[in-house]
Amino acid sequence: MVYDxxxxxxxxxxxxxxxxxxxSVIGDRWTMLVVRECFFGIRRFDQMxxxxxxxxxxxxxxxxxxxxxxxxxxxVYQERPVRYEYRLTERGKALHPVLVSLITWANDAVPxxxxxxxxxxxxxxGTPVDPVLIDANTGTPITxxxxxxxxxxxx
Amino acid sequence: MVYDxxxxxxxxxxxxxxxxxxxSVIGDRWTMLVVRECFFGIRRFDQMxxxxxxxxxxxxxxxxxxxxxxxxxxxVYQERPVRYEYRLTERGKALHPVLVSLITWANDAVPxxxxxxxxxxxxxxGTPVDPVLIDANTGTPITxxxxxxxxxxxx
DNA sequence: ATTAGTGGGTTCTATTTTGGAACCAACTAG
DNA sequence: CTAGTTGGTTCCAAAATAGAACCCACTAAT
Numbered sequence: 596m597v598y599d600x601x602x603x604x605x606x607x608x609x610x611x612x613x614x615x616x617x618x619s620v621i622g623d624r625w626t627m628l629v630v631r632e633c634f635f636g637i638r639r640f641d642q643m644x645x646x647x648x649x650x651x652x653x654x655x656x657x658x659x660x661x662x663x664x665x666x667x668x669x670x671v672y673q674e675r676p677v678r679y680e681y682r683l684t685e686r687g688k689a690l691h692p693v694l695v696s697l698i699t700w701a702n703d704a705v706p707x708x709x710x711x712x713x714x715x716x717x718x719x720x721g722t723p724v725d726p727v728l729i730d731a732n733t734g735t736p737i738t739x740x741x742x743x744x745x746x747x748x749x750x
Numbered sequence: 751m752v753y754d755x756x757x758x759x760x761x762x763x764x765x766x767x768x769x770x771x772x773x774s775v776i777g778d779r780w781t782m783l784v785v786r787e788c789f790f791g792i793r794r795f796d797q798m799x800x801x802x803x804x805x806x807x808x809x810x811x812x813x814x815x816x817x818x819x820x821x822x823x824x825x826v827y828q829e830r831p832v833r834y835e836y837r838l839t840e841r842g843k844a845l846h847p848v849l850v851s852l853i854t855w856a857n858d859a860v861p862x863x864x865x866x867x868x869x870x871x872x873x874x875x876g877t878p879v880d881p882v883l884i885d886a887n888t889g890t891p892i893t894x895x896x897x898x899x900x901x902x903x904x905x
Numbered sequence: 906a907t908t909a910g911t912g913g914g915t916t917c918t919a920t921t922t923t924g925g926a927a928c929c930a931a932c933t934a935g
Numbered sequence: 936c937t938a939g940t941t942g943g944t945t946c947c948a949a950a951a952t953a954g955a956a957c958c959c960a961c962t963a964a965t
Contacts (some may be wrong), residue, residue, distance in 0.1 A: 608860065609862065609863050610792060610862070611862055611864075611868060612786075612868050613852070613853045613856035613857045613860070613862075613867060613869075614782060614783060614786045614849065614852060614853060614856065615954085616856045616860040616862065617852045617853070617855060617859075617860060618779065618782060618852075619784065619855030619860065620859075620860055621852075622778070622779050622782065623777070623778065623779060623878065623922095624773065624777050624778060624923090625771060627764055627771065627777065628769060628770065629805075629862060630817070631767075631769045632876075635895060635899075636794065639942085640941070640943070641940085641941060641942070641943095644942095649923095649924095650923070650924055650925065650926090651925095651926095651942085651944085652923080652924080652925095652941070652943090652944075653922085653923065653924080654943095655942080655943060655944080656922095659772075659830075664859075665858070665859070666859075670764070673941095675931085675932070675933095676930085676931045676932040676933085676940090676941075676942095677931085677932095677942095678752065678940095678941060678942070679941090679942070679943095688860045688894060689790070689855055689859060689876070690855055691892075691893065691894050692851040692854070692855070692881075692882075692883050692892075693784050693848065693851040693852055694769065695851075695883055695892060695897075696847040696848040696850075696851045697768070697769060697772045697773075697776075697848055697898075698768045698769060698939050699847070700772060700844055700845055700847070700848055701768035701771045701772030702768045703844075704772075704775075704819075704820070704841045704844060705763065705771040705772060705774065705775055707764065707765070707766055707768075707771065708764050708788050709766075712766055712768060712851070712901075712902055713766060713767050713768055713899050713900065713902070714768075714899070714900055714902060715781075715851070715897050715898070715899060715900070716898060716899075716900045717885070717888075717896065717897060718895065718897055718898045720898055721900075722887070724885040724887065724892060724896075724897050725885060725886040725887050726847075726883045726884070726885060726886070726887045726892050727847075727883070728810070728847050728850055728881045728882070728883055728886060729881070729882060729884055729886075730872070730879040730880055730881060730882075731800055731880040731881070731882045732877070732879065733872075733952080737787060737807055737847075737850060737879060737881050738846065739843060740873065741845050741872065741873055741874070742850070742870050742871065742872060742873055742879050743870070743871060743873045744790075744853075744868050744869070744870060744871075745868065745869055745871045745876075746867075746868050747867055747868070778951095780951090780952095780961095789932095794912075794913085795912070795913050795914070796911080796912060796913075796914095799913095804952095804953095805952070805953055805954065805955090806913085806914070806915085806954095806955095807914090807915075807916085807952080807953085808951085808952060808953080809912060809914095810913080810915080811951095828912095830960085830961070830962095831912075831913095831959085831960045831961040831962085832913095832960085832961095833912060833913075833961095834912090834913070852935090
């Protein structure tokens with residue numbers, strides 16, 4: 596993973612590194628917050644705008660980017676006048692582990708000033724969950740020591 | 751998780767939502783790429799700058815932010831002239847699941863145009879890994895159906 | 906003893922992105 | 936016919952980023 600050329604932000608979407616490609620979609624200040632709202636069931640433009648305090652201009656732009664990336668799907672929920680709502684696609688739902696990992700990290704790395712916070716709990720038992728990554732094939736934990744990145748040359 | 755007030759970006763670090771607090775540190779275009787370089791063992795300013803193609807100004811700014819957040823530690827590796835390098839702290843290493851989840855998502859949601867890509871493999875066997883999140887307490891998979899967010903009121 | 910190079914930055918201006926607010930089109934309800 | 940709702944767009948000011956040059960304290964080569 597050594598590159599000959601420095602990266603340009605607008606070419607990140609076609610970079611060989613998946614981190615760069617991923618960030619070309621979700622690597623900005625607002626996008627994951629929009630995705631969070633979607634996981635919470637928020638679907639309407641105005642509701643997102645109000646909850647996030649994002650400007651309407653930027654929200655419209657992010658929703659379009661997420662739609663183009665196949666993360667959200669715009670659906671007409673009412674004709675006359677025609678109204679749209681945004682829903683996570685399968686690809687969008689696949690962002691769940693990213694969101695969960697971020698929440699877990701932030702909860703102990705960037706503690707809130709007051710006790711007030713949001714934590715993840717089991718829907719069935721209500722007890723806190725403690726997310727860890729394992730390899731589905733072997734069941735072994737995934738850590739910097741157990742895995743490494745490998746470049747697969749194409750073309 | 752409904753807020754009375756819209757969020758201001760510069761107050762994100764003290765938001766009750768961990769997604770917002772997490773993004774206040776790593777939620778910009780470059781930060782996770784800098785963290786990626788650190789996981790690859792890159793420690794020097796000039797080397798990062800060359801590999802990423804980030805401007806020196808922005809790199810200096812991100813490194814300072816990451817240091818302030820306790821993700822990186824600046825260490826003198828040579829006196830006369832004094833020279834610094836950046837290393838991941840424990841808090842920085844704790845970002846590994848976020849990075850792994852992002853890579854996993856991007857590899858099938860944002861495929862590279864050519865076959866060339868970077869994938870994660872087991873360090874011991876060299877076979878591809880398939881990361882999934884489970885709850886360390888119960889061993890059950892974590893999905894949008896099995897967990898939910900709970901607000902814990904403080905103060 | 907000069908000259909070139911290195912490492913870790915800072916400073917400068919030009920371009921791009923974001924914020925904040927107003928506006929708009931197409932309808933509905935009163 | 937007036938006000939309200941929804942999903943935006945348009946405008947201008949403020950902030951962040953890019954791109955390039957410069958700087959300082961050294962070291963190594965001529």
